[in-house]
Amino acid sequence: MSTDASDGAEAGPAVTVTPDAAEEAVSLLDGEGLDTDVAGLRLFVQQGGCAGLSYGMRFDTEPEEDDRVTEQHGLRVFVDPSSLNYIGGSTLDYESGLQAEGFHVENPNVEAECGCGESFRT
Known part of the structure; x- marks a missing residue:
């Protein structure tokens, strides 16, 4: 498991989290009774949508061994290598x-998005 420092490691964080996103996610994690020192928000990409790929999010109780873990504003974000x-x-x-x-991902790698903004292509 690789970890990013909250102040940004040399390579930079896998994903930057705004204070508003962190506050909302931590509130939801707390509401689910999850320990925010270990649990976090998993952000992932899956096949689907009219543009080919879509974002997915869910809470996980802990990161997987090969996840990139970013911690910012009290929120841990887990991203798998693919x-x-x-x-x-x-x-x-x-x-x-x-x-x-709701949550929104601003992705600099996107070449095209569908009209509703729910799926993308890189």
């Missing part, structure tokens, strides 16, 4: 507004 190839350098944000509310 997903890291697609989402490395991305920013995880949380948006709350009239149009939509």
Whole structure:
């Protein structure tokens, strides 16, 4: 398991987490009764969507051995090696507004997105 320092290791974090995203995710983790010192948010890429790939998120009680672990603003984010190839350098944000509310991934590796923004191609 490789770990990124919260201040950014030399290679930089696998995923940057905004304070709003961290606050919301930690609140949800606490609500599930998970220990935020060990548990975290898993961010991954899966086949699907009209553009070919889509993002997935879930809570995990602990990272897998080969995960890249980023800890920022009190939130641990787990990314598996194959997903890291697609989402490395991305920013995880949380948006709350009239149009939509939820987590959003800003991915610099995306070449095209579907119209709804739920799937992408690199």
